[in-house]
Amino acid sequence: MPSQVNRALPFRERHWYGILVWIMAWSLMWWLDGDFVFQNLALILVLASAVAGLWIGPLTSLLINTLSIFYFSYFFVNPRLSFTPALREDLMLLVSVYGVSTVISYLTVRLRRAVTSEALQAARTSQLRLLSEQLREATGWLAKVDVLRKLLADHAGVPAYILLTRSQLAVCDGHQFEFFGEPSPFQKQRLILEWKPFSVDPSTLSKADDSARAIPIRGREKTWGVVVFHDGFEPSTDWLGYPHFRDLCYQLGIELERYIALVQAREANEQVRTQAIRNTLLTAISHDYHTPLSTIMGAASVLVEQTKGDRHAEFAGLASTIVEETEQLHRMTNNTLQMARLDAVGIELNKNWESLEEIIGTVIARIKRRCSDRQFIVHLPPDLPLLHVDVVLLMQLLDNVLQNSLKYSRDESVITIDAVSADHEVFIRLSDCGEGIPGWWHEKVFEIFQRVDGVDLPSDGRTGRQPRRGAGVGLAVCRAIARVHGGRIWIEDNPGGGTRVNIALPIGAPPALPLSASEELT
Amino acid sequence: MAGQVLLVEDDRSLRQTLTKALELGGYRVVQAESIAEGTLSFSTMINRSDSEAIKLIIVDLGLPDGDGASLIRWVRTQSSVPLIIISARYDDNSKVNLLDAGADDYLVKPFSFTELMARIRVAMRHRHQDENPAPRIYRASGIEIDLQRHQVIRHGERVRLTPTEFKLLERLMLQSGQVVTHRQLLADVWGAEFVEHTHYLRLYMAQLRNKLEEVPSQPKLLITEPGIGYRLSEAEPI
Numbered sequence: 001m002p003s004q005v006n007r008a009l010p011f012r013e014r015h016w017y018g019i020l021v022w023i024m025a026w027s028l029m030w031w032l033d034g035d036f037v038f039q040n041l042a043l044i045l046v047l048a049s050a051v052a053g054l055w056i057g058p059l060t061s062l063l064i065n066t067l068s069i070f071y072f073s074y075f076f077v078n079p080r081l082s083f084t085p086a087l088r089e090d091l092m093l094l095v096s097v098y099g100v101s102t103v104i105s106y107l108t109v110r111l112r113r114a115v116t117s118e119a120l121q122a123a124r125t126s127q128l129r130l131l132s133e134q135l136r137e138a139t140g141w142l143a144k145v146d147v148l149r150k151l152l153a154d155h156a157g158v159p160a161y162i163l164l165t166r167s168q169l170a171v172c173d174g175h176q177f178e179f180f181g182e183p184s185p186f187q188k189q190r191l192i193l194e195w196k197p198f199s200v201d202p203s204t205l206s207k208a209d210d211s212a213r214a215i216p217i218r219g220r221e222k223t224w225g226v227v228v229f230h231d232g233f234e235p236s237t238d239w240l241g242y243p244h245f246r247d248l249c250y251q252l253g254i255e256l257e258r259y260i261a262l263v264q265a266r267e268a269n270e271q272v273r274t275q276a277i278r279n280t281l282l283t284a285i286s287h288d289y290h291t292p293l294s295t296i297m298g299a300a301s302v303l304v305e306q307t308k309g310d311r312h313a314e315f316a317g318l319a320s321t322i323v324e325e326t327e328q329l330h331r332m333t334n335n336t337l338q339m340a341r342l343d344a345v346g347i348e349l350n351k352n353w354e355s356l357e358e359i360i361g362t363v364i365a366r367i368k369r370r371c372s373d374r375q376f377i378v379h380l381p382p383d384l385p386l387l388h389v390d391v392v393l394l395m396q397l398l399d400n401v402l403q404n405s406l407k408y409s410r411d412e413s414v415i416t417i418d419a420v421s422a423d424h425e426v427f428i429r430l431s432d433c434g435e436g437i438p439g440w441w442h443e444k445v446f447e448i449f450q451r452v453d454g455v456d457l458p459s460d461g462r463t464g465r466q467p468r469r470g471a472g473v474g475l476a477v478c479r480a481i482a483r484v485h486g487g488r489i490w491i492e493d494n495p496g497g498g499t500r501v502n503i504a505l506p507i508g509a510p511p512a513l514p515l516s517a518s519e520e521l522t
Numbered sequence: 523m524a525g526q527v528l529l530v531e532d533d534r535s536l537r538q539t540l541t542k543a544l545e546l547g548g549y550r551v552v553q554a555e556s557i558a559e560g561t562l563s564f565s566t567m568i569n570r571s572d573s574e575a576i577k578l579i580i581v582d583l584g585l586p587d588g589d590g591a592s593l594i595r596w597v598r599t600q601s602s603v604p605l606i607i608i609s610a611r612y613d614d615n616s617k618v619n620l621l622d623a624g625a626d627d628y629l630v631k632p633f634s635f636t637e638l639m640a641r642i643r644v645a646m647r648h649r650h651q652d653e654n655p656a657p658r659i660y661r662a663s664g665i666e667i668d669l670q671r672h673q674v675i676r677h678g679e680r681v682r683l684t685p686t687e688f689k690l691l692e693r694l695m696l697q698s699g700q701v702v703t704h705r706q707l708l709a710d711v712w713g714a715e716f717v718e719h720t721h722y723l724r725l726y727m728a729q730l731r732n733k734l735e736e737v738p739s740q741p742k743l744l745i746t747e748p749g750i751g752y753r754l755s756e757a758e759p760i
Contacts, residue, residue, distance in 0.1 A: 290610045290631045291533045297632035298539040302546060305635050323634065330632055350615065350749065353721040355728055358746040361739050378739040386721055391748040511721050 018056030022048055022064060029076070038076040042097045045072060049101035053108030061105040069098045124244055128251055135255040142178075144259065148217075148252040149180050149227075152245060158233045162217070163191035164225035177225075187228070195226045215245050219253035275343060282340035289333045297326045327370060331403065335473045338396060339448065342480040349390040349484060353510060356384055356426065359391060360417055363398045367406070374406060379418035387426060388508040389485055397481040397489075400474040401430050401501045409434030409498060425487075425504045433498040442491040448476035525577030526550045526567070527642075530560035530593065531608070532585050540580070543635050547642070552576065557588045561596060568601060577649070578642060582608045583616060591620055598624040604645035608633075618750055621703045628701065628750070644699035644756060660695045662758045663742050665734055667695055674734070681733050686711065690726055691754075694744070699756035701747045727752060 025048030029041050045068055053061055070083065073094055077085045085091045131151060138144045145162055152160040162180035177195075179188060194214035215227040227249055303319035341347060357380050364376050387394075405415050413433040420427050437445060482489040487505040494500040527549045531537040534555070541551045552567065554560035560581070567576050579597060583590040594605055607628040609617045617628045626645045629637060660667040666675040669692060674681045683691065689711045694702055705717045712722060727746075731738040745753040 291536055294608075294631040294633065295533070295536040295539045297634060298536065298543055298638075301634035301636060302539075302543045306546065326632060352749070353724060354748075355724040357728060357739050358724065359748065361741055362746045362748055364740055365745070376740070378737075380739060386724055395748055511719070513722065513725070 013057060014055045015057075015060065017054075018052035018060065018064070021052040021055075022068070024048075029072075033076065038072075038078070039093060041076060042072065042093060045069070045097055046101045046104065050104040050108055053105035054112055056109075058106055058109045061109060062102060065098065065101050065105060068101075069094060072097075124247070128247060131248055131251050132255065135252060141256060141259055144252065144255055145178075145180050148248060151248065152227060152229075153181070155245070156229050156233055158230035160227055160229050161187050161191055162225060162227050163188075163195050164217070165195070187230075190228055191226060194228055198223050198226055215242070215249050217249045217253045217256075219250075219257035221257065224253050224256050279340040279344055282336050285336075289329070293326055293330050293333070297323060297330075300326060324370065331399070332473065334396065335400065335477045338393070339473055339477050339480060342477070342484055347484065349393070351388050351390050353386040354389050354391045354394070355386055356380065356419060356428070359394055360398065363395050363402060366399070367402060371406065373411060375412075375414045377414055377416045379416070381420065383421075384419060384426065385421055385507050386510050387505055388510075389505065393481045393484070394505075397478045397503070398428075398430070400478050401503075404474065405430060405432035405434060405499065405501075408432070413498075421507060424507055426507055428503040428505070429500055430503075431494045431496075431498065431500040433494065433496060435499075436493060436497060437491060437499050439493070445472075445475050445491065446479040446489070448473060525646075526552060526574060528552045528554065528560060528563055528567075528576045528579045530554045530557070530580065530585065530590065531582045532556065533582075536582075540638075543638065544642075547635075547639050549578075549642075555586075557585050557590065557593045560593055564597060564600070576603060578604045578606065578645060580606045580608060583620075584610055589616065591616060591623075594620055594625055595623060602649075604642075604649045606641055606645060615749075618703055618705075621701065621750065622705050626700060640699075640756070648697060648700060657757075660698055660754075660757045662698075662755050663736075665743060667691060669695070676734060683730075683733065687726060687730050687733075690723075691730065694752060694754035698754045701751050701753045703751040705751075707751060723752070 025044050029044050032041060032044075049061065049065055049068075052064065056064070073083055073085065074081060077090050077094065079086050085094065131148070134147050135144050138147050145164060149160050149162050159181055161183040164178045164180070166176060166178055177192065179191065183191060191214075198214075198216045217224045217227060227245075300319050300322035304316060304323060307313075307316040307319060357378075360378060360380070364378070367374065367376075402415065409415070409432040416429075416431045418429050479489050482503060482505070485505055487503060489501065489503045492500050492502065527544055529537060529540055529544065529551050531540060531553075532555050537553055537555065541553060544551045552563050554563050560579075564576060564579070567574060569575075581590045581593055585593075590607070594607070597603065597605060605625045607617050607620055607625050609628055609630050617625075621628065626648065627641045629641060658669045664677050668675070672688070674683055674688070674691065690707065693707055693710050704720045704723055707723060708717045708719060712719070716722065727744060728738070731741050731744055734743055735741045743755050745755060747753055
């Protein structure tokens with residue numbers, strides 16, 4: 001298995017090896033004693049010190065060297081069984097041997113450490129590279145996380161458990177976390193507890209405590225999750241310790257970031273493409289409708305005019321129906337066209353300082369041209385500020401809301417419009433006394449292609465159950481219009497029965513007035 | 523006969539329907555389906571005798587060989603004949619520019635026969651005003667504006683207006699029944715350097731409505747043309 005780690009490093013610190021070397025050296029000296037003069041035997045001391053340095057630390061080396069030189073002086077140097085050599089040359093020899101063996105053993109230790117650290121570094125690097133390749137090859141984020149989990153468990157010798165937050169992965173299905181390695185309920189609790197400090201402030205992680213047993217899975221920008229090991233695991237102090245585990249986890253963090261970015265880019269591309277196709281289609285269709293609609297409207301309105309007061313009153317009625325239906329179709333076409341426009345990236349609004357009173361007045365006037373018998377009550381405070389809006393869009397918003405109110409309320413009922421300005425927003429409320437909309441639909445009606453269909457509503461006393469028309473674009477357009485203005489729209493029950501639509505629009509800083517205006521404007 | 527109308531519209535069905543409608547309204551119609559054809563018809567007929575001359579032009583803004591605007595600008599260099607624009611959409615900004623450039627009024631598709639006739643009637647009336655002195659008195663919805671005496675009467679009582687309010691009303695009355703763009707109003711009432719200050723208009727119009735309208739929030743006299751300008755309702759026939 002390629003991920004298998006070679007834990008055997010050249011010349012790891014093993015004191016027994018060093019001591020064995022010394023025992024062999026002393027045995028050799030005792031054996032050769034008599035055949036060789038002690039001056040020659042002293043060279044064995046130098047050799048032993050150099051070889052033992054491969055396995056023992058510098059201090060131990062120094063200690064053994066010192067002991068050895070006294071031992072050698074006592075047993076081998078003339079006069080024997082005395083620490084004082086007879087000749088000054090012999091003392092000189094002992095001092096030289098001690099010096100040389102100390103220096104050599106020190107150098108050997110240094111060399112060993114350099115070689116070991118290099119080998120360690122190489123092993124770590126190659127493993128990180130290997131992991132990064134494996135992560136890259138694994139398809140899907142689940143597989144990627146599993147690659148890391150298996151590797152960590154392999155190293156630690158105990159099961160490793162991973163918690164990943166779903167919110168970061170943009171796969172939300174109601175669960176907040178994804179667990180790996182089949183943790184027990186207890187382990188799950190531990191994972192969540194360990195995750196908490198990481199989720200609060202990822203910046204504190206840069207100096208994570210090495211003794212902590214939870215290892216964060218971090219990328220360059222965010223923290224994805226956390227790893228814990230099965231109970232009783234103590235991170236080793238050798239090269240496979242906490243820092244290396246953290247580096248391995250970092251590989252996964254980076255890979256997840258790369259992978260998610262890739263997936264998101266692909267999805268965004270796809271979405272832009274489908275949206276562009278849809279919008280082009282909608283725009284083309286809606287645009288092409290305008291001219292035939294004008295023709296129908298022109299022809300039908302001539303008929304209305306020509307049959308007015310005529311004995312063919314039923315023809316006038318039929319012609320009026322054509323006119324009304326054409327207007328309805330025109331409104332729906334406009335909504336569809338606007339929806340496509342508002343969906344498009346980088347839409348430019350034609351904003352101006354507008355008076356809400358004028359806009360509402362115009363919308364009502366247009367509605368009254370069609371249904372002159374409907375009653376509207378408008379309460380607008382005189383100090384209502386001007387709004388910085390695209391007037392055509394805002395009119396479309398209000399018209400759509402009022403059309404809905406008209407459609408779902410009795411002819412004789414009154415529609416009330418009022419507005420207040422508070423803090424940084426103007427609130428517009430449009431209330432009808434119609435059928436009302438069930439609570440669970442208050443949000444849904446704003447989604448495109450959603451209508452309160454199939455819901456058991458009280459029937460209209462006048463016409464019985466009214467067929468619901470339109471593809472459900474109207475209120476979706478309203479929300480889109482409110483959104484592009486930095487505003488909101490929502491529905492609540494009208495206290496007196498029926499529906500109340502609330503619109504909140506931000507108030508900007510209105511432009512200054514001419515000086516003369518202060519005298520003229522009251 | 524009320525006169526001859528030049529209709530420039532590329533869609534055949536709409537052109538024929540509008541022609542029928544105009545004929546029912548008592549006009550003779552010269553049809554054109556492109557700017558080139560419209561230009562040709564207009565230049566050949568401009569110098570004809572009075573009964574054959576073109577009294578009004580209706581132009582669609584989306585034509586195959588241009589956007590209709592070039593035709594309007596060209597016509598304005600030749601004559602002051604009334605011009606009505608047909609626009610496909612409310613949020614089409616070019617119509618404001620064309621109104622400023624000299625077009626008389628606009629219609630947004632789909633429009634009704636009644637609307638078309640009303641626009642033509644007003645445009646024709648203003649055309650006659652160019653030749654005859656403009657009326658100095660306006661009456662509608664219980665309001666009487668007398669430019670001569672510099673006064674406004676509402677239900678028999680004099681209404682006190684500030685000088686700016688009066689100037690604004692006077693400017694609208696000059697073209698009563700027709701849309702006057704924000705730019706035209708601001709330039710004529712405040713001065714050319716104020717043409718971008720549409721918020722002046724909002725405030726002064728609100729004040730005028732408070733003084734003149736029965737229900738200021740649902741005006742009958744001072745009509746808003748959103749994104750374009752204002753229109754003083756057509757005067758009641760005397």
